[in-house]
Amino acid sequence: xxxxxxxxxxxxxxxxxxxxxxxxxxxxxxxxxxxxxxxxxxxxxxxxxxxxxxxxxxxxxxxxxxxxxxxxxxxxxxxxxxxxxxxxxxxxxxxxxxxxxxxxxxxxxxxxxxxxxxxxxxxxxxxxxxxxxxxxxxxxxxxxxxxxxxxxxxxxxxxxxxxxxxxxxxxxxxxxxxxxxxxxxxxxxxxxxxxxxxxxxxxxxxxxxxxxxxxxxxxxxxxxxxxxxxxxxxxxxxxxxxxxxxxxxxxxxxxxxxxxxxxx
Amino acid sequence: xxxxxxxxxxxxxxxxxxxxxxxxxxxxxxxxxxxxxxxxxxxxxxxxxxxxxxxxxxxxxxxxxxxxxxxxxxxxxxxx
Numbered sequence: 001x002x003x004x005x006x007x008x009x010x011x012x013x014x015x016x017x018x019x020x021x022x023x024x025x026x027x028x029x030x031x032x033x034x035x036x037x038x039x040x041x042x043x044x045x046x047x048x049x050x051x052x053x054x055x056x057x058x059x060x061x062x063x064x065x066x067x068x069x070x071x072x073x074x075x076x077x078x079x080x081x082x083x084x085x086x087x088x089x090x091x092x093x094x095x096x097x098x099x100x101x102x103x104x105x106x107x108x109x110x111x112x113x114x115x116x117x118x119x120x121x122x123x124x125x126x127x128x129x130x131x132x133x134x135x136x137x138x139x140x141x142x143x144x145x146x147x148x149x150x151x152x153x154x155x156x157x158x159x160x161x162x163x164x165x166x167x168x169x170x171x172x173x174x175x176x177x178x179x180x181x182x183x184x185x186x187x188x189x190x191x192x193x194x195x196x197x198x199x200x201x202x203x204x205x206x207x208x209x210x211x212x213x214x215x216x217x218x219x220x221x222x223x224x225x226x227x228x229x230x231x232x233x234x235x236x237x238x239x240x241x242x243x244x245x246x247x248x249x250x251x252x253x254x255x256x257x258x259x260x261x262x263x264x
Numbered sequence: 265x266x267x268x269x270x271x272x273x274x275x276x277x278x279x280x281x282x283x284x285x286x287x288x289x290x291x292x293x294x295x296x297x298x299x300x301x302x303x304x305x306x307x308x309x310x311x312x313x314x315x316x317x318x319x320x321x322x323x324x325x326x327x328x329x330x331x332x333x334x335x336x337x338x339x340x341x342x343x344x
């Protein structure tokens with residue numbers, strides 16, 4: 001079944017022509033801006049409906065319409081067709097939960113939106129980004145529901161903060177814009193000798209894998225897996241989780257300094 | 265859901281403005297958001313985003329990156 005990413009008030013071909021223009025041009029005409037606003041506005045009610053359904057399921061969430069800048073960025077980098085963009089409307093659920101609990105949240109959502117597409121980024125992380133996306137179609141509009149554990153979310157938010165300094169391309173696997181640029185003030189916080197942009201990015205990739213390892217360990221422990229029952233395993237897991245959570249808190253604070261340094 | 269219009273300076277890593285709307289003011293909030301986007305269109309470092317959440321505290325859980333740097337001025341609980 002072909003899912004329309006734009007409401008029937010804007011034809012697929014018209015939306016795609018708009019997307020092509022936005023991807024090619026440096027400037028946006030007033031007419032194109034208004035057309036894009038119309039498309040985004042038309043996603044608002046379906047997004048609100050999804051959030052209402054989630055409230056009924058006992059799931060706390062926040063929602064947002066994608067910004068013009070990020071829509072255009074995605075059109076240019078991914079060469080996405082605007083009619084197929086699945087995250088113009090986005091809803092986010094964040095809970096301090098294990099992977100198995102995350103699975104149950106996803107199953108609960110699928111119970112309310114049968115036939116919704118599922119994109120499990122835990123199995124296929126996107127340059128370190130992990131989450132589960134559930135994408136139902138409501139009134140002809142796709143709404144992306146991001147289901148994240150607290151650690152997955154902290155990582156994602158750190159990367160979004162870094163993009164302001166390292167360039168938005170890092171979420172697509174591109175190199176940072178000034179890989180050798182150093183951050184003296186950050187060094188004091190994370191005890192690394194004047195890290196460069198490239199080093200910070202590598203740190204984030206490593207942290208993503210550490211988060212995955214901790215989360216898999218907790219899930220194995222909860223499932224009573226044989227390898228996860230020993231006292232030694234539990235002790236190592238607890239130490240790793242403490243280290244990961246502390247790293248996330250430290251880096252989040254350190255990256256605030258980066259953005260201020262970048263502003264001069 | 266309450267609505268929160270955030271204007272965030274990505275270069276400086278801090279909020280410039282926060283506006284809060286009642287659920288029944290959703291259409292106005294969306295219009296204000298688009299208007300502010302147009303005003304900021306020549307400043308790519310400025311991010312204008314409208315978020316719907318139960319409360320500001322709930323928003324800080326899911327979109328904490330907007331709040332780590334603090335705000336230039338205190339939250340403003342009125343519409344544009």
